[in-house]
Amino acid sequence: MSVTGLVELEAVQAVARHRGFRAAAAELGMSRSALSHAIAALEERLGVRLFHRTTRSVALTQAGEQFVAETAPALRDIRAAIDRLSDHRLAPAGTLRINSSAGAARMIMKPVVLEYLRRYPEMTVDIVTEGKLVDIVLEGFDAGLRLAEQVPQDMIAIPLGPDLRFAVVGTPEYFAGRSLPETPADLAGHRCIRSRLPSGALYRWEFERHGETVAIDGAGPLILDDAGLMLDAVRAGLGLGYLAEWHVADDIAVGRLLRVLEEWTQPFPGLCLYYSGRRHLPPGLRALVDLVRELGGRR
Secondary structure (H helix, E strand, O other): OOOOOHHHHHHHHHHHHHOOHHHHHHHHOOOHHHHHHHHHHHHHHHOOOOEEEOOOOEEEOHHHHHHHHHHHHHHHHHHHHHHHHHOOOOOOOEEEEEEEOHHHHHHHHHHHHHHHHHHOOOEEEEEEEOOOOOOOOOOOOOEEEEEHHHOOOOEEEEEEOOOEOEEEEEOHHHHOOOOOOOOHHHHHHOOEOEEEOOOOOEOOEEEEEOOEEEEEOOOOOOEEOOHHHHHHHHHOOOOEEEEEHHHHHHHHHOOOOEEEOHHHOOOEOOEEEEEEOOOOOOHHHHHHHHHHHHHHOOO
16 A cells, blocks of 8 residues: 555545535645545545545544544644744745634734735735634634634733724714714614624623623614624614724724714723644744734834
């Protein structure tokens, strides 16, 4: 039997991790059909079926589960050895995979990611945005980007940017003929554009003043799960939005939107870049960490 290659082992791990060929192929940078043929060829050579395949799902066989479990530690060691070898390069090169929320990715794109790519042209940054938290080690990411309160406790976290605040905003046209809310309770008389969390639950607008905390489940005609769409709806005068301050700062500055209840929206810890401290820090990630610390020192 010929020796199984590293690419084939990575392919098996990726399919097992994503429970499917489409996402695994995207991660590996190959076509779905090429990945499927590679797995099939490996199974034929081994004489063992590793995956159960149907038109709707892909699942490991018992032999596949054993194979994935036993090869995973060796693959981690090989990746670490490759990472250590790359330390000898004069400049970082390769791909840096980051898991992030969509809003966080938008916040860091210009000040961090574009500057990083300018400094390290041999690097590729692969950002995957999703609302739900994932295990970045299990899912094959080098780092994550989330609010400080969301970072798992076993991760190393580097603060990225200032504290954040939310803002309640509406258009001047919306407020025409309406009383401006002076307390969160006054929102009962307003149309609120509501937000759905990745868990499926509706987000309750959170307020605090002088130690008093309030969570409001406002009523309104529209429920969305994307901040950009919420801002579009607010700009159209459909109702009030509860959005990150940085997202609406320009609209407020030019008078396109009016802000209310400002004294009720307090700052909270902002974004963090985080990564596992249990693995060797590859040069590309180390360069990003250094850049984040450098930019943080300029605030």
